[in-house]
Amino acid sequence: MKNFKEIKGGITAPKGFLASGVVSGIKKSGNKDVALIYSENLAQVAGVFTTNQCAASSVILSKENCKGGSAQAIIVNSGNANACTGDRGYQDSKAMIGQVAESLDLEDNQVVLSSTGIIGEFLEMEKIKVGIDKAVTSLSSQGGRDAAEAIMTTDTYAKELALEIMIGNKVVKLGGIAKGSGMIEPNMATMLGFITTDIAINSQLLKEALKTAVNKSFNKITVDGDQSTNDMVSILANGQAENNQITEKNEQYYKFVEALNYLCTYLAQQIVRDGEGATKFVEIEVKGALSSESAEKAAKKIANSNLVKTAIFGEDPNWGRIIAAVGACGVELDLSKIEIKINDLLLLAKNQEVIKHSSEEKSKLLKEKDIKVEVDLNLGSVSEVVWTCDLSYKYVEINGEYHT
Amino acid sequence: MKNFKEIKGGITAPKGFLASGVVSGIKKSGNKDVALIYSENLAQVAGVFTTNQCAASSVILSKENCKGGSAQAIIVNSGNANACTGDRGYQDSKAMIGQVAESLDLEDNQVVLSSTGIIGEFLEMEKIKVGIDKAVTSLSSQGGRDAAEAIMTTDTYAKELALEIMIGNKVVKLGGIAKGSGMIEPNMATMLGFITTDIAINSQLLKEALKTAVNKSFNKITVDGDQSTNDMVSILANGQAENNQITEKNEQYYKFVEALNYLCTYLAQQIVRDGEGATKFVEIEVKGALSSESAEKAAKKIANSNLVKTAIFGEDPNWGRIIAAVGACGVELDLSKIEIKINDLLLLAKNQEVIKHSSEEKSKLLKEKDIKVEVDLNLGSVSEVVWTCDLSYKYVEINGEYHT
Structure with missing residues (x-):
């Protein structure tokens, strides 16, 4: 049984969070390109x-600011990654943080910054300046959706979710938004995700909870094996739910982690579903491995194979x-033990026994949008799942x- | 100055080699699908x-037979890889070797076998049997081109080259054929290549020469980062040029290696040029690295990036x-030192200085079929080149x- 339920909305569903998404003009399309997330009070932060x-530079600065353990705002621009732009790019990132801090009466180190888009171009700072001003004045408890839209690049739809859990006798909410959709590969948050929650939790446990959830979600997805220069997942927890602050790994902590996992997994899977050009959502499970590392390595090798992806x-x-x-992935194998299923249909049995199916059956097998590939190494008992398109x-x- | 010259022909250019390529009917297209290469006398072999x-199973058996150091025939079928076909597939491979050995009055371990095509299907052995018979009776000193055609799968043209060098006062010839064109990734001969030469050389040095040449050629190419279950490069040296047998790493050895490198590089590059769907031939050079390993790792990461490949x-x-x-490849870097050129045009200078060019200049830059990408890490003095499409x-x- 799940300890949480889905509710309407996204990052402004939790108490005390405002957000906005506005047009600054950086994107040639004229779409929203500056998002702001704001907590009414200083929140715990993790990234x-x-x-x-x-x-x-946005990654470098935000990493530093997240170390402090508290923050109150997240500013994001899309359309320009401000990456590989040297000292001028670094100064531009600092200026964005400075402007947000000044407008909202915060310290610079209480602002998290994120940029996404093209690499190697300078930001048009006049547009950004106007955009940030607009974003500040547009902050609203209904602004979650606008923020979700403003962080998009090649995404075809906005991705958001909100959940509710009971912590003691208090209603605690979590909200999240994310964007993809190329340059998506695990081994880190290779995309953008922003999460808000009104839970009261200490900084150390918030960091651990986020790390756990990201490893089980955003780090399990791959669109094209490319890792971006800019990506991050960040969470703000402002305590407005007024639960007794979580300071140890008790039942309430694990309840929160369960919901956070679900939220992150949902957003991560949405990124894959909306992967660039994706027509299929593919879950790849490698079972019977000797270790979690080898299972994941094999699953990712399959997920990143252009030949597998084009066949699907x-x-x-x-x-x-x-x-x-699988044979090329470098993990311990015994070819005679490997079994392969697609959508529960056994195609290869042990001892390299090829199971024949009618061409009608085979052609029907991958008609669905959701595909499940299962490889059983039959060596150990560990399994891992990754998602791709x-x-x-x-x-x-x-x-x-x-x-x- | 090169110590060799190109001559007409392919694997039957060297003295004492016959070849054939015939239709067995395995390929639905009706194209040639069985190739046979034969030396009139027992030759040194390496693979x-x-x-x-x-x-x-063809790889397992041929590896074993090459260990012996001498062989006289190479039999290849295309259209079916006979991979992951268990014991029956293994017995079929043995039967192919046995039939060739019997027909040509050889020992089983003097025959090298190679299969390429679809994985997990049993060979139609009746067709193969007839095909091998035809291949044996069709052996001819003019058969090199037929063999080059018979090993093709999705290749759009046959790949062959022949070279001539002087070793002492003897004319020595080398010939080679190769096929691609998907599932091409280095860390081994991820395709098929067969080389003949009439040089007299001992087995140990032939093995070393082949290994050196393959590392500088076939192992530097990548089409899609996928590594096949079947690929190999094999060489027969029959000594009919009557040079004094090469038994040490003297000037003549290095002359031979130079020609062999050229031959392998030519064939490897042809595979990339004919990569599945390729419209561009891309040379990627990473310079200024601290080690050969890191230069190659960075170059291959670029070469296998779908985002880079689609941009090109x-x-x-x-x-x-x-x-x-480059940033995601895991080698030591200093972002502020990196320089990037495409076709000799500097795009990124040190200190992340982005060099601006007119959009006309930029759009002209990649019009050519041959593209050169140069990344200078400016850390050390080692450089490596890889080729992709x-x-x-x-x-x-x-x-x-x-x-x-």
Whole structure:
């Protein structure tokens, strides 16, 4: 039984959070491109950041500010990543933080900054300045959806969710927004996700909870194996639910983690579903592994194989490409023990026994949008799941025609 | 100055080699699908094989036979990889070797076997049997081209080259054929390549020479980062040039290695040029690295980035995707030192200085078929080159519509 329920809304569902999403004009499309998330009081903050060594200045600054353990605002611009822009880019990032802090009467280190979009272009700071002003004056308890829209780049729809749990006799809420949809690969938050909650929890446990949840969700997805310079997941917890502050790993902590996992998993899966050009949502489970690391390594090798991804796009249950990926992933294997299923249909049994199916059955197998690939190594008892999408003409179109 | 010259022909250019390529009927297209290469006398043999743990039985058997150091024939079928086919597949591979050995009056362990095509299907052995018989009776000193055609799968053209060098006062010849064109990734001969030479050289040095050449050629190419279960490069050296046998690493050895490198590099590059759906040939050089390993790791990360590959397909010099790949590759970096050039045009200078070019200049930059990407890490003095192709609609079509 789940200890939480879904409720309407997103990041402004929890008490004491305001948000906005406005048009600054950075995006040529004229779509919303500046989002602001604000807590009425100083909140606990935690963040998980890209491990890309060419991380943008927004990542470097936000990492620093999250270390402090408290923050009150998150400012995000889309359309320009302000990455690889040297000292001028760094100063621009500082100016964005400074402007938000001044407008909202905060310290600079109480603001988290995030940028997403093209790499290597300077921000048009006049537009940004106007955008931030608009975002501050537009802050509203109904602004969650606008913020969700303003962080989008090649996403085709906004991604948000809100949950409710009972902590003691208090109603606690969580809200989240996220964006994808190319350059998505795990080993860190390779996308943007922002979470708000009114739970009262100490800084250390908030950090642990976020790390746990991100590892089980955002770090399990891959669209194209590329890792961005800018991505992060950040959470603000402002305590307005007035539960007794969580300061140890008790039942209430795990209840919160369960809900946070669900929220992050939902958002992560939405990112894959809306992956660039995706026509299929693919869950890849590697079972019977000797360790969690080897299961995940094998699953990600399959998930990142262009040959597997194009076969799924072509609705062809080509398990040969799956086993070739498994064989190339570098984990301990015994070929004679491997079993492969697609959507519960056994295709390869132990001892390399190929199970024959009618071509009608095979062609029906991948018609659905949701595909499950199951590889059992039959060596140990550990299993891991990753989520990915197929590789379509549309992916090539989006990325071949997105011009700098 | 080169110590070799190109001559007409392929694997039957060296003295004492016969070859054939025939139709057995395995390929539904009705194209040639069985190739045979034969040396009139017992030759020194060497091979490099896939490291895929799900290697096909042909790989396992040929590895064993190459260990012996001498062989006289190479039999290849295309259209069916006979991989993941268990004991029956293994027995079928043995039967192919046995039939060739019997027909040509050889020992079983003097025959190298290679299969390429679909994974997980049993060979139609009646067709194969007839095919091998035809291949034996068709052996000819003019048969090199037929063999080159018979090993093709999704290749759009046959790949062959022959070279001539002087060793002492003897004319020595080398010939080679190769096939691609998906599932091409380094860390081993991830494709098929067969080389003949009439040089006299001992077994140990032949093995070393092949390993050196493969590392500088076939292991530097990548089409889609996928590694096959079946791939190998194999060489026969029959000594008919009558040079004094090479038994030490003297000037003549290095002359031979130089020619062998050139031959392998030519064939490897041809594989990339004919990569599935390729419209561009891309050379990626990472310079100024601290080690050869880190230079190659960075270069391959760039080469395997779908975002980089689609940008090149779209003729967009999007160096942001290049630096994101470099940042994610896990080698030592200093972002402020990195420089990026495309076709000799500096796009990113040190200290993250973005060099602006007119959009006309940028749009012209990638019009050519041959693209050079240069990343200078400016940390050390080591550089490595890899070759790849772009990712086009056609790749998705070929791999999405190739049905099992």
